[in-house]
Amino acid sequence: MTLIASDSRPIRSTAARPGERRPLGRWMLGSPLYSLTLGHRSPKSFFAVAPDPWPGDPALGQRLVVGEFAAFGVVGQVTPASPDPPWQRAGANPLWLDALNGFGWLRDLRDCGDPASATVAVRLVDDWTDREWRWSPSTWKREVLAQRIVAWIRHFDWLAAAADPDFSARFVFALARQRVHLRRAARAALGGQEAVLVLKALIFADLAFLRDGKRYEKSLAQSLSRLARFVKRYVLHDGVVAERAPHVQMTVLRHLLDVRAALASADRRPPAEIVAAIDRLAPMLRFFRHGDGGLALFNGTWEGELKNVDLKGDGKTSTQWYRVVIDGRQASVFYKKDEKIIEVKPGQFRVERHLTNAIVMAITSGLDNEGLWVETWVYAITPKDRNTLIANLMRVVNNNNLPLTNDHSKFSSALIGELQRK
Numbered sequence: 001m002t003l004i005a006s007d008s009r010p011i012r013s014t015a016a017r018p019g020e021r022r023p024l025g026r027w028m029l030g031s032p033l034y035s036l037t038l039g040h041r042s043p044k045s046f047f048a049v050a051p052d053p054w055p056g057d058p059a060l061g062q063r064l065v066v067g068e069f070a071a072f073g074v075v076g077q078v079t080p081a082s083p084d085p086p087w088q089r090a091g092a093n094p095l096w097l098d099a100l101n102g103f104g105w106l107r108d109l110r111d112c113g114d115p116a117s118a119t120v121a122v123r124l125v126d127d128w129t130d131r132e133w134r135w136s137p138s139t140w141k142r143e144v145l146a147q148r149i150v151a152w153i154r155h156f157d158w159l160a161a162a163a164d165p166d167f168s169a170r171f172v173f174a175l176a177r178q179r180v181h182l183r184r185a186a187r188a189a190l191g192g193q194e195a196v197l198v199l200k201a202l203i204f205a206d207l208a209f210l211r212d213g214k215r216y217e218k219s220l221a222q223s224l225s226r227l228a229r230f231v232k233r234y235v236l237h238d239g240v241v242a243e244r245a246p247h248v249q250m251t252v253l254r255h256l257l258d259v260r261a262a263l264a265s266a267d268r269r270p271p272a273e274i275v276a277a278i279d280r281l282a283p284m285l286r287f288f289r290h291g292d293g294g295l296a297l298f299n300g301t302w303e304g305e306l307k308n309v310d311l312k313g314d315g316k317t318s319t320q321w322y323r324v325v326i327d328g329r330q331a332s333v334f335y336k337k338d339e340k341i342i343e344v345k346p347g348q349f350r351v352e353r354h355l356t357n358a359i360v361m362a363i364t365s366g367l368d369n370e371g372l373w374v375e376t377w378v379y380a381i382t383p384k385d386r387n388t389l390i391a392n393l394m395r396v397v398n399n400n401n402l403p404l405t406n407d408h409s410k411f412s413s414a415l416i417g418e419l420q421r422k
Helices: 023-029 032-037 058-065 094-102 106-110 117-131 142-154 156-161 167-185 192-208 214-234 246-265 272-288
Strands: 068-071 074-077 300-308 319-327 330-337 340-354 357-368 371-385 388-399 410-421
Touching (some): 023 032, 074 094, 094 319, 106 117, 117 156, 117 167, 167 192, 192 214, 214 246, 214 272, 246 272, 300 388, 330 357
Antiparallel strands (some): 300 410, 319 330, 330 340, 371 388
16 A cells, blocks of 8 residues: 655656656756756755764774675775766666665764764765766665755764865755755655655755745745645554555654654654654554564565475475565565575565565566566565564576477476575
């Protein structure tokens, strides 16, 4: 079930990701003319809204200090002023790029304890603003843009303390431009947890520039009203979000707690609908907990050896190593061949959840010298505890044009076992 935030334009019937445009629209968005419409003057005031309270991962922060960014089972070089800039790196895993451009890793650097971490963070923020000041479909993707706006605002004080005197002006100018585009992108249909994230980012940005004019006050009121109306429908009467997924429940609760803290830092009260949503969401998390107290969450990196099921009855068994990286409704799957890790069908795996169970699946087809082939991969998973998934993998292949006398015409394989959180 996906709810659409009110005041959104209807989703068009042609297939496209939310917030995307047609090719002509993309050309216009990436043009110098559109860049000019984002503004050429910096706001005169800036308010650092509610510093980030959530803990980072010190180990990931230490890797960033030495120029490595690890996310979703992928490690890539991230160095300021590099001849190979990472922000739109060709061939990079899309999930890795989204995480990099979302800047959620600022908290990892902040909490790693290295004296150089703040300087590294400032240099990376400056590198992004130098290279990505113009719209692009990857670095300015709506959800990624919303994540970046919140991360930048919440870490401003920490960044500014380690930066040169001109950093604040550069930072505020870049942030104001991104806010303008996000307001425009938010006019398209918003649904699910993305709606909460995008409206949260707009609320943070409006609070940050609130002292700069009445238009920010008006925009803040609109975003708060829109979020209030949305969560009233999105958080159901039983206290569960519409997707009925534990990771979404926790993510949405964190977003709403962040909004409440941001408003409190500006001496404002949240709308009653947001308070009521928080009050309904929090108690329900206990129903998604395992016996050891951990939530039934799928997001993250999982690895392990799965055992082949003897479908032919010939007594032959073997094991195969797999890595599954889950992020929301997207996933990446890897296996080993001759000790080399290979990704299966990059960008094709999707995740469907229902309470404590999920399916990670991809179904693809193509033509080769043997004709049409259709291939399906399905992982059925459920958590055993907070660090273990029970996994059943089924792979089915139909080489449609091969005769049935060929062993590879139609075949399937199945594997079972457990995957461990990494």
